Amino acid sequence: MSQDAPPLDRAAATRPLPKPGILDIHPYVPGKAKAEGFAQPIKLSANENALGSSPMAQAAFESAEQSLHIYPDPRASIIRTAVAERYRLEPERLIFGCGSDEVFQLLNQTFLEPGDNMVQGQYGFAAFAIGAYACQAEVRFAPEPGYRIDVDELLKCVDARTRIIFLANPGNPTGTWIPFSEIRRLHEALAPSVVLVLDGAYGEFASDPAFNDGLDLARTASNVVVTHTFSKLHGLAALRIGWGYAPAEIAAAVDRIRLPFNTSIAAQRAAVAALGDEDFQRASLELVEIWRPWLTQQLGGLSLEVVGGSATNFVLVGFPRTAGRTAAEAEVFLASRGVLVRSAHLYGLEDHLRATIGLEDQNRALVEALADFMKQ
Ligand SMILES: Cc1ncc(COP(=O)(O)O)c(C=O)c1O
Known part of the structure; x- marks a missing residue:
């Protein structure tokens, strides 16, 4: 964001002008969904x-068909109760979004005002910063040496105007990922006025016993939020x-600005059913546990550098400069073979592509296409 630009006289403008900073925000770029010439590309982006999704969740979704004319429950009570029971949490402490x-956006809006700052890792998920910039806050990016969050680097960015860390x-x-001991160390070093948000979107895929999504800390801390x-x-x-x-x-503060009907009846019902479908969850985890090491090993064999220790349902693949083939070229080549992956250049990772772990034939298609690409 151009912090130094002279203030505009918005009242004197000949057309409505967004508040300062809005037009400097880089809009979120979603993973590509189309590959020319392929009706159904392999979408690993x-x-x-x-x-897919749980058959039980699909049936619950269909049941909402009869309720299209009804506003959803603003408290999302059925999923509130289900999440509270499943994770042993107090229902009133849950926020649904x-x-x-x-949820990130609501937290940014609740805590950030102009002049405040939000701290995140160098490669932090794009949505964190978009929401902070929208509040006219500064975003501070802490280096992630070795592509990993470094608690000391985060702490170096924190000052008296830091209100939130993502x-x-x-x-x-x-x-x-970083172990729970590091999360605790970060938390202990923070002033109690700073909100620490632990985003566990991929936490379920992390199987190492040293991993903890932070719920155990959030139960007792007065400044920790865990999201899923x-x-x-x-x-x-x-x-x-x-x-x-x-x-x-x-x-309670977030609830004051949350739009009243922000989760739909279909979403609430399907989420309850999904939470109860342990077979589907197990199968999803098994798929990742089988193919993540396979992909890591196969891609390594092609002289590509898979960023070590993925604890998610994707791998980040580096194209060494010495290989003479770039990540950008690989993305185009893969799309020409009907395989869509995600460029990481917006995160400053120009030499990397991110690929979701797919079904067996999708993973094999990815490796075969990359092997052909590297041979060129
Ligand atoms: C790290 C991370 N957090 C959060 C999200 C957002 O998930 P949701 O679909 O719940 O908005 C994503 C989505 O890709 C993500 O990668």
Whole structure:
């Protein structure tokens, strides 16, 4: 954001002008969904669930057909109760949103005013900063050496005007994670006035015992919010539903600005059903656990550098400059073969592509296409 631009006289302008900073925001770029010449490309560009969604969730979604004329429950009570029971949380401390994206936006809006700053990692998920800039706050990017969040670097960015820290664990687009001991160390070093948001969108895919999504800290801390989504493990990205677990005071403050009907009846019902479908969740995790190491090993064999230790349903693939083939060229080549992956250049990772772990034939198609590309 151009902080130094002279203030505009918006009242004297010949047309309505957005408030300062808005037009400097880079709009969110979603993963590509189309490949020319392919009616159904292999879409590995948005970290969706390769297995689709739970049949139980689909049936619940269909049941909403009879209720299209009715406003949804503004408290989202059925999913509130289900999440509270499943994770042993106090229902009144839950915030539901149109995806966890909306929970981030609500937190930014609640805590940031012009002159404040938000701190995140260098490769932090784009939605964090978009929401902070919209509040005319400064965004501070802490270096992530080795593509990993570094607590000391985050702390170096914090000052008296820091109101919020966003930390996706595991991260997107890096796929890396930090242990709970580091999260605790970060929390202990923060003033109690700073909100620490732990985004667990991919937390379910992290199987190492040293991983913890932070709920155990959030239960007792007065400044920690943990978010989760139904878009990834549960495969409900289209329905836009996510949640946050916050201290009661934060949940109550957020509730004052939340749009009253921000999650739909279909989303609430499908999310309850998805949460109860443990078979689907298990199958989704197994798919990732089988193919993540396979992809890592195969891509490594092509002289590509898979960023180590992905704890997510995707891998971040580096194209070494010495290989003479760039990530941008690879993205175009893969699309010509009907395989869509995600460029990471907007995160400053020009030499990397991010690929979602797909079904067996999709993963094999990705590796074959990349092998052909590297041979060229
Ligand atoms: C790190 C991270 N957090 C949050 C989200 C947003 O998820 P939702 O679909 O719940 O808005 C994503 C989506 O890709 C993500 O990658």
